[in-house]
Amino acid sequence: MSTTSLRRGILLAAIVPALLTAGCAAGGTGQAMKGAASPPTAPSDTATDTGPPADMSPPATDTMSPSPSGTMSPSGGADAAAPRAVVEEFFSAMADKDTDKAVALFAPDAVAAVDGEPTAEGTEGLRSLIKGEEEETTGSPTIEEAMVVDSWAFVRATKGEGADETRAFFVLSKENSDWKIDRLMTNSAS
Template identity: 50%
Template structure:
């Protein structure tokens, strides 16, 4: 098994139980993804969480940087591309084998399928509120929400370090209600 798939599996094994626990703790009201069960402050800044390192790595995970080229900025650029109706640019934010699962749409895998999916989302996106962002070696995750009322959505992003830049590898989005 390649190290890439091993890292993805470990990251999912760390994140999915936390999501389930947070969802149960929020009583099924959707508050977990809105930040009620996350350690992020109301303004969306991190609080200094640490996690165990990925296998074979030393040190601890650190909150994702907020500078240019950080996982957080990649997600913000993704939302900007969606808001401007630029599906091609949104798809370029992904790894070549990236996957997106958007509520009400078929799961898209690979650059061509992602481009088609995001072209169909013209005008979507908006300004995101980053609820939580965490870097773990060459992997990161970001929880974000955008829109308000009936138009509110929430997104979960898994990102991978590709050379010196971050790319979205997995994305899941659904309505907040």
């Protein structure tokens, strides 16, 4: 299995539970979310109970949830400060048209899917994409949301206003003690 395929699999394994957790915490109305968020019910002592005996129920497992060590920070917080700073540094480098600085913020095998452009993969693909980004948006970037789950971070940001607004979703990975942009996806509001 290639390193890229492995990283994508790990990424999906990190994103899906985080999104489900965030949806459940936000009071999602989907039936799947309600079922996932519902606490287990106590076994009934009545004779009309037709469910399996409590001792035959499969044990509850939670292998995909964030660790209980407090490494999940859906509202931002101190855990999300470093990934937020990397995203802010990316926007600053883009505003300064500093391609080298912007590319250095990405992991070597990162992927960027920028609205209206072919998907860029790896350092050279990112360099070409960033050099080709000449369109300016107005306004300062706004970090809308940041979340850290173990060695992954998710940052959602916007830049610009109205029809010129660009939305960006960053997935960052922690390499040694540094956060690097692993995936970037953007689209426009219009």
